[in-house]
Amino acid sequence: MGRSKWSCHHHLLVLVIVLLDVHWISPPYASAADEHVKDFYIIYLGDGPDNKDEAVKTHINLLSSLNISQEEAKERMVYSYTKAFNAFAAKLSPHEAKKMMEMEEVVGVFRNQYRQLHTTKSWDFVGLPLTAKRHLKAERDVIIGVLDTGITPDSESFQDHGLGPPPAKWKGSCGPFKNFTGCNNKLIGAKYFKHDGNVPPSETRSPIDINGHGTHTSSTAAGVLVANASLYGIASGTARGAVPSARLATYKVCWAQSGCADMDILAGFEAAIHDGVDIISISIGGPIASYSSDSISVGSFHAMRKGILTVASAGNDGPSSGTVTNHEPWILTVAASGIDRTFKSQIDLGNGKSISGMGVSMFNPKAKSYPLVSGVDVAKSSDDKYLARYCFTDSLDGKKVKGKVVVCRMGGSGVESTVKSYGGAGTIVISDQYLDNAQVFMSPATTVNTSIGDDIYRYINSTRSPSAVIQKTRQVTIPAPFVASFSSRGPNPASTRLLKPDIAAPGIDILAAFTLKRSLTGLDGDTQFSKFTFLSGTSMACPHVAGAAAYVKSFHPDWTPAAIKSAIITSAKPISPKVNKEAEFAYGGGQVNPRRAASPGLVYDMEDISYVQFLCGEGYNATTLAPLVGSRSVNCSSIVPGIGHDSLNYPTIQLTLRSAKTSTMAVFRRRVTNVGPPSSVYNGIVRAPKGVEITVEPKSLSFSKASQKRSFKVVVKAQQMTPGKILSGLLVWKSSRHSVRSPIVIYSPSD
Numbered sequence: 001m002g003r004s005k006w007s008c009h010h011h012l013l014v015l016v017i018v019l020l021d022v023h024w025i026s027p028p029y030a031s032a033a034d035e036h037v038k039d040f041y042i043i044y045l046g047d048g049p050d051n052k053d054e055a056v057k058t059h060i061n062l063l064s065s066l067n068i069s070q071e072e073a074k075e076r077m078v079y080s081y082t083k084a085f086n087a088f089a090a091k092l093s094p095h096e097a098k099k100m101m102e103m104e105e106v107v108g109v110f111r112n113q114y115r116q117l118h119t120t121k122s123w124d125f126v127g128l129p130l131t132a133k134r135h136l137k138a139e140r141d142v143i144i145g146v147l148d149t150g151i152t153p154d155s156e157s158f159q160d161h162g163l164g165p166p167p168a169k170w171k172g173s174c175g176p177f178k179n180f181t182g183c184n185n186k187l188i189g190a191k192y193f194k195h196d197g198n199v200p201p202s203e204t205r206s207p208i209d210i211n212g213h214g215t216h217t218s219s220t221a222a223g224v225l226v227a228n229a230s231l232y233g234i235a236s237g238t239a240r241g242a243v244p245s246a247r248l249a250t251y252k253v254c255w256a257q258s259g260c261a262d263m264d265i266l267a268g269f270e271a272a273i274h275d276g277v278d279i280i281s282i283s284i285g286g287p288i289a290s291y292s293s294d295s296i297s298v299g300s301f302h303a304m305r306k307g308i309l310t311v312a313s314a315g316n317d318g319p320s321s322g323t324v325t326n327h328e329p330w331i332l333t334v335a336a337s338g339i340d341r342t343f344k345s346q347i348d349l350g351n352g353k354s355i356s357g358m359g360v361s362m363f364n365p366k367a368k369s370y371p372l373v374s375g376v377d378v379a380k381s382s383d384d385k386y387l388a389r390y391c392f393t394d395s396l397d398g399k400k401v402k403g404k405v406v407v408c409r410m411g412g413s414g415v416e417s418t419v420k421s422y423g424g425a426g427t428i429v430i431s432d433q434y435l436d437n438a439q440v441f442m443s444p445a446t447t448v449n450t451s452i453g454d455d456i457y458r459y460i461n462s463t464r465s466p467s468a469v470i471q472k473t474r475q476v477t478i479p480a481p482f483v484a485s486f487s488s489r490g491p492n493p494a495s496t497r498l499l500k501p502d503i504a505a506p507g508i509d510i511l512a513a514f515t516l517k518r519s520l521t522g523l524d525g526d527t528q529f530s531k532f533t534f535l536s537g538t539s540m541a542c543p544h545v546a547g548a549a550a551y552v553k554s555f556h557p558d559w560t561p562a563a564i565k566s567a568i569i570t571s572a573k574p575i576s577p578k579v580n581k582e583a584e585f586a587y588g589g590g591q592v593n594p595r596r597a598a599s600p601g602l603v604y605d606m607e608d609i610s611y612v613q614f615l616c617g618e619g620y621n622a623t624t625l626a627p628l629v630g631s632r633s634v635n636c637s638s639i640v641p642g643i644g645h646d647s648l649n650y651p652t653i654q655l656t657l658r659s660a661k662t663s664t665m666a667v668f669r670r671r672v673t674n675v676g677p678p679s680s681v682y683n684g685i686v687r688a689p690k691g692v693e694i695t696v697e698p699k700s701l702s703f704s705k706a707s708q709k710r711s712f713k714v715v716v717k718a719q720q721m722t723p724g725k726i727l728s729g730l731l732v733w734k735s736s737r738h739s740v741r742s743p744i745v746i747y748s749p750s751d
C-alpha cells in the first residue's frame, strides 16, 4: 500500500487491507523473463502430519528438494502454517514456484500479494440499547478476534472493570511487546504478523495500532462503556461496543507503508483459530478472483470448519455494480448504511445567503467573514490556473491565499491542508463523491456538490469583494437507513446464484475509539488528536455485525456459523428499494437487528459439505478446491450434486436470468430448523414482483419439538426482463411470534 493509496482513500478513512487475489487460470509464475526475481509464495499441502515439528520438517524438506541447501531453505521460509491448515510461505523464483506446483504433496501455489487497506449512537439506532436483555455470563465467554492494524491497549474502551479471567478454552497469548502496555481481562490476546520482519520506522514490533483503524473496529465490536465520549464535543454520548462484556483478541496483519500481505493475513487466521476465538471480524478488502485463491477466503473457510463465523466488509467500491468483495458463502458480508444523523457546516456568504456543506470542522471562526476566492484566482501564474482549480500545492500563490476562504474542486483528499499551510482561513471543497459521509477536516473546511459549487463561483463573479465564513459543524437529523454510496454493490462477481452483500450495518460517521499516535486526518499540519473519532466505511459496518454475531452467540453458544448468519440475515430490518435502487445488491437482507437476531424462530443451518457441493456446481474441481479442503481428493462427480438450483441452504435466494430474452425457472430447496417455541406453526408468505411467479411448497410448516427440521421448495419463474434490471421478491415464514424473512432477488444480467 503506497502513500498515494493512503491519501487517495483518505476521505473515506478506510483501511484497505490486502486480499489474496491469486488466479488459478493464469498462474503468475509462467513468465521466463523474471526468472531470477524471487517473490513470496504461499504453498498449500494436503493433510499433513499432526505433529507440528514433523510438519515444519516436511516444509523444509520440500523446499530443499528444489536443489537448495537446508540452510538456504530455512532462510527462504517465511511461515510454516501447521495449526489450522498445512501450508508454508517462502521466497521462490517463478520457475521454482512452478516446480513446487508439480510436486505430489502440493495442492496449490499462490503468489503473495500486497493490496490496499479498505477503510455512539449507532447501537441505539439498530435497536440494541444498553438496556437490551443480555446473557452476561455467556457474553463474558465470547471472544471476538479482530484482524486489523492492531489496537490501542490503554484506550478506555478496552479496560476490564469487573471482568474475571479469560474463559478456560482460551489458548492465546499477549507479548510482552515493546511499546505495548499489555493485555487484561478485556483484551485477552494480541499478536502481530510481519512476514519479513521489516517493521517500518514509525512502528514497533508489537500489535500497537498507529493508524487508528484497528482500535476503532475493535471498540465498535466489543468496547466497554465510555461515558461522555465525543470528538471535541460533537456527537457526545456513551461509546460502547455491541457486547461490552465479551473479550477481544487482536491480530495485527496490516502495517504502514507495506499494507497487509496475504501471508500475514493467513497467519492471523491460523492464530485466531488456534487461540480459540468465537467470531472473526475482518475489515479488509480488495478484488477477488476466486473462492479458493484468496487468503481471507481460505482462512475463513478453515475457521468455519472449526465453528468460527467470519464477518467481513463488503468493500468501498460502490455504487458501481458487481464490486462486492469477501463474497464467499461461508462469510457474513457487510454493507455500510447510514444512521439518522449527519454533520453539516453552514457557509455564510457575503450576499446574505447561507449554504450547508458536509463534513466535520471543529473550528469556531475568529472573524465574521473572510475574502472568498476560487483556486484559479490565486494561481501562481496563468500556467498554473488549471491545477489551481484543484488547489494543488505548487499551483497556488501562498501570499494570495493567506487570510482567505478558498474554493477548490476535489482532485484528491487533503486540500484543506494545502490551504492551511499558506495561512488560508478556510476551504470549500467541491465534490460529487461520497457526500453521504462526513469527512473530518484538519482546518475550517466543508464539502458541497457541483451545483452548489457553481452557485458559489457565480457569486464570486457577481461582486467586487466576495466574502464567506465557514461555521463550526452541527449535528443534523436525516432520514435513515439508506446504504452509503461508497458501499460495494452486488451482483456477486464470483457466482450468479449467491446474493451478496448479506446485510447492512451502520458505517457512516461512526464514533469509536482512536489512537493518540496519529492526528485525526494524518495530514501534514494537523494538530488535532482525539481518543474518539468518526470513521466511515464498510470497515466500520463489519464490526457492528461481528458484535451482533457475538450477541447472538451469547444466547446460543452451540450454534454453527451458518445458524448465526441465518439468524442475522432473516431478522434484519427491511430497507426500501426506493432508498437504494440497487435494492438487495446494496443491502442484502436489510439493516442488522441484533435483538431480533437472538430470537429468529427458524434458522437455515448448513453442513460443511454444502459449500463444497456449491463450489463443484460453480465449476471448481479437485485441484481448485484443494487449498480449501486440504487435499486433492474431492471428486465433484461423485459427491451427490447439491440440492436445488444453488446447492446451498442459504437464507436468501438469487435467480439470475439465463438470458434477457427468454423466461427462466429455478427450483430452490431449503430446510429450516426450529429454534423457537417447540410447538409452532409457520405460514409461508410470498411476495412476487411483476413478471415473476414465486410459489412455496408446502405452504405451512408445523413443528412439535425444538431442533426439528422441515424442508420446503421455492419455485421462481421469471419472464424476460430488461438487461440490468433487479426485481425484489420475498419469502416470509410467519408464526404468531416470529417472521423469518428471506429476500428473493431476480436479476437480468447486462450482457
Ligand SMILES: *[C@@H]1O[C@H](CO)[C@@H](O)[C@H](O)[C@H]1NC(C)=O
Binding pocket: 067
Ligand atoms: C543443483 O545445484 C547445483 C549447484 O547450485 C548445480 O550445479 C546443479 O546443476 C543443480 N541441479 C539441478 C538438477 O538443477
Ligand SMILES: *[C@@H]1O[C@H](CO)[C@@H](O)[C@H](O)[C@H]1NC(C)=O
Binding pocket: 179, 202, 203, 204, 210, 517
Ligand atoms: C516507543 O517508545 C519509545 C520510548 O517510550 C518512544 O520514543 C517511541 O516513539 C515509541 N514508538 C512508537 C511507535 O510508539
Ligand SMILES: *[C@@H]1O[C@H](CO)[C@@H](O)[C@H](O)[C@H]1NC(C)=O
Binding pocket: 228, 230, 232, 233, 236
Ligand atoms: C464531557 O466532555 C466535554 C468535551 O470533552 C467536556 O467539556 C465536559 O466537561 C465533559 N462532561 C463531563 C460530565 O465529564
Ligand SMILES: *[C@@H]1O[C@H](CO)[C@@H](O)[C@H](O)[C@H]1NC(C)=O
Binding pocket: 356, 449, 450, 451, 452
Ligand atoms: C446539491 O446539494 C444541495 C444541498 O445539499 C441539494 O439540494 C441538491 O439536490 C444537490 N444537487 C445535486 C445535483 O446533487
Ligand SMILES: *[C@@H]1O[C@H](CO)[C@@H](O)[C@H](O)[C@H]1NC(C)=O
Binding pocket: 454, 457, 458, 461
Ligand atoms: C466566473 O468568471 C470566470 C472568468 O472571470 C469564468 O471563467 C467562469 O466561467 C465564471 N464562472 C461562472 C460560474 O460564471
Ligand SMILES: *[C@@H]1O[C@H](CO)[C@@H](O)[C@H](O)[C@H]1NC(C)=O
Binding pocket: 024, 025, 619, 620, 621, 622, 623, 624
Ligand atoms: C480444474 O479447473 C481448472 C480451472 O478451471 C482447470 O485448469 C483444470 O484443468 C481442472 N482440472 C481438472 C483435473 O479438471
Ligand SMILES: *[C@@H]1O[C@H](CO)[C@@H](O)[C@H](O)[C@H]1NC(C)=O
Binding pocket: 635, 636, 637, 638
Ligand atoms: C469420480 O466419480 C465418478 C462417479 O462416481 C467416477 O466415475 C470417477 O471415476 C471418479 N473420478 C476419480 C478421479 O476418482
